[in-house]
Amino acid sequence: MEIFHIAAECYPVAKVGGLGDVVGSLPKYQNKAGHLVRVVIPQYETKFIIENQFDTVFSGVVQLGNFNFPFTIKKESTAILEFELYVVQIPELFDRKDVYGYEDDIERFVAFQMATLDWISSRNNVPDIIHCHDHHTGLIPFMMQYAAKYEKLRTVSTVITIHNAIYQGQFGFDKLYYLPEFDLSKVTVLEWDNRINSLATAIKCASVVTTVSPNFLNEINNFGYGLESLFNMVRHKSKGILNGIDTQVWNPEKDKMVVANYTMRTVDKGKQANKEQLCSQFNLDPTKPLFSFIGRLLEEKGADLLSHAAALALSENYKEINILILGSGNTEIENQLSHLLASFQGNYNVFIGYDEELAHLIYAGSDFLLMPSRVEPCGLNQMYAFRYGTIPIVRRTGGLKDTVIDIGDNGNGICHDQASIVDVCYSIRRAVDLYKDKKSFKNVRKIGMNMDHSWERVCQEYIDLYNLTTN
Numbered sequence: 235m236e237i238f239h240i241a242a243e244c245y246p247v248a249k250v251g252g253l254g255d256v257v258g259s260l261p262k263y264q265n266k267a268g269h270l271v272r273v274v275i276p277q278y279e280t281k282f283i284i285e286n287q288f289d290t291v292f293s294g295v296v297q298l299g300n301f302n303f304p305f306t307i308k309k310e311s312t313a314i315l316e317f318e319l320y321v322v323q324i325p326e327l328f329d330r331k332d333v334y335g336y337e338d339d340i341e342r343f344v345a346f347q348m349a350t351l352d353w354i355s356s357r358n359n360v361p362d363i364i365h366c367h368d369h370h371t372g373l374i375p376f377m378m379q380y381a382a383k384y385e386k387l388r389t390v391s392t393v394i395t396i397h398n399a400i401y402q403g404q405f406g407f408d409k410l411y412y413l414p415e416f417d418l419s420k421v422t423v424l425e426w427d428n429r430i431n432s433l434a435t436a437i438k439c440a441s442v443v444t445t446v447s448p449n450f451l452n453e454i455n456n457f458g459y460g461l462e463s464l465f466n467m468v469r470h471k472s473k474g475i476l477n478g479i480d481t482q483v484w485n486p487e488k489d490k491m492v493v494a495n496y497t498m499r500t501v502d503k504g505k506q507a508n509k510e511q512l513c514s515q516f517n518l519d520p521t522k523p524l525f526s527f528i529g530r531l532l533e534e535k536g537a538d539l540l541s542h543a544a545a546l547a548l549s550e551n552y553k554e555i556n557i558l559i560l561g562s563g564n565t566e567i568e569n570q571l572s573h574l575l576a577s578f579q580g581n582y583n584v585f586i587g588y589d590e591e592l593a594h595l596i597y598a599g600s601d602f603l604l605m606p607s608r609v610e611p612c613g614l615n616q617m618y619a620f621r622y623g624t625i626p627i628v629r630r631t632g633g634l635k636d637t638v639i640d641i642g643d644n645g646n647g648i649c650h651d652q653a654s655i656v657d658v659c660y661s662i663r664r665a666v667d668l669y670k671d672k673k674s675f676k677n678v679r680k681i682g683m684n685m686d687h688s689w690e691r692v693c694q695e696y697i698d699l700y701n702l703t704t705n
């Protein structure tokens with residue numbers, strides 16, 4: 235099959251979170267399985283891959299009403315990636331440091347979607363599947379179906395994968411004129427709650443809707459961020475497919491970003507060496523259990539609970555545990571976490587920022603990984619934790635519920651039901667008890683390390699879905 239993945243992120247070129255990891259790995263494994271897979275993302279001002287490694291394949295001008303944006307589509311040509319990567323260069327809109335967070339994000343991603351379709355529809359062959367990810371690409375199935383310009387793509391099957399349902403790409407009908415000419419009798423297809431809603435439009439128009447875990451699909455039928463009735467309506471064409479992980483990038487045996495590599499057999503020694511490195515770097519105590527958090531510092535991740543839970547746990551178990559936080563996001567949460575530094579020196583530290591290498595070292599050197607998420611459509615961190623022999627402590631929600639089973643049920647982690655300070659602290663206490671019982675601790679760690687979350691296993695589920703829609 236010829237498959238196009240269209241998204242805002244793709245590791246290692248542009249990554250903010252799990253979307254980047256998935257779009258940088260699923261295509262690779264689909265490619266290995268014998269399909270022709272192409273990924274299209276915007277080109278940001280990014281440090282990962284440099285300009286002269288690209289060949290131009292197409293250029294044009296996107297028109298958003300009276301505004302014209304020249305664009306160029308380039309193919310990455312170093313062959314370091316195991317799939318074809320195309321970047322859409324629209325300098326005026328994307329030559330910026332960050333992926334998201336600009337006032338004109340709507341203009342940026344509408345232009346990106348149109349430039350991508352201009353190119354795909356100009357090619358001789360039409361692909362079998364156009365696989366869109368999140369709201370940034372949510373208008374593509376609509377435009378393919380109803381815009382005269384893209385008529386050639388009308389019969390191509392489309393998939394929308396929802397990695398995050400909170401962000402929906404909404405904008406007012408005053409910007410309707412940005413879209414290419416389309417059958418106006420279909421204008422209501424764009425609407426949800428009196429606005430144009432990119433995600434809702436994709437859910438209505440795509441041949442198939444997928445979420446990144448089965449449990450998240452169940453949850454959004456009841457709590458769907460305003461889209462629950464729509465999710466219920468499209469249940470017949472929806473499927474929850476648990477994300478896989480790239481076991482080549484996330485491999486403690488070969489990972490170049492950690493100080494000591496290890497296997498299941500050498501896990502004690504290997505993890506201890508990584509922990510000692512982390513502890514010397516962050517002034518922590520390597521003889522005590524290390525609890526870490528990696529992620530966006532937002533309420534959806536339960537990050538607002540961390541400073542309170544850390545203060546309570548560190549006061550209760552002072553000098554019994556270490557806590558290390560890596561992340562960035564909400565300034566108030568960042569400040570709260572930084573304020574704790576003065577009170578718990580030697581047992582607590584925080585790194586505000588994004589650091590891919592440090593994340594690998596933390597997965598490798600920690601004993602426990604905290605994930606008190608309020609919302610977690612899939613969660614990749616717990617799967618990376620398993621692979622590196624780190625025991626996840628999670629709130630039972632979304633994909634965490636699909637992947638983590640509590641030690642009370644002979645499982646692979648520690649689970650709590652509420653996103654609350656008390657629940658997090660209670661789980662830390664249970665973890666300290668587990669850590670002291672070395673035999674049980676090692677056994678739980680082993681269960682996690684033995685799990686198979688590889689894409690090799692999972693990617694066939696997407697291929698089966700594609701086959702259903704193309705037949």
Ligand code: ADP
Pocket residue numbers: 250251252253255528529530560561562587588589590593612613614615616
């Ligand atoms: P989400 O996509 O909601 O942010 P996921 O668990 O699906 O959450 O994926 C998070 C990904 O982003 C993981 O690869 C994680 O290691 C990475 N990550 C998040 N924050 C940081 C950070 N500050 N530094 C390095 N990596 C980070």
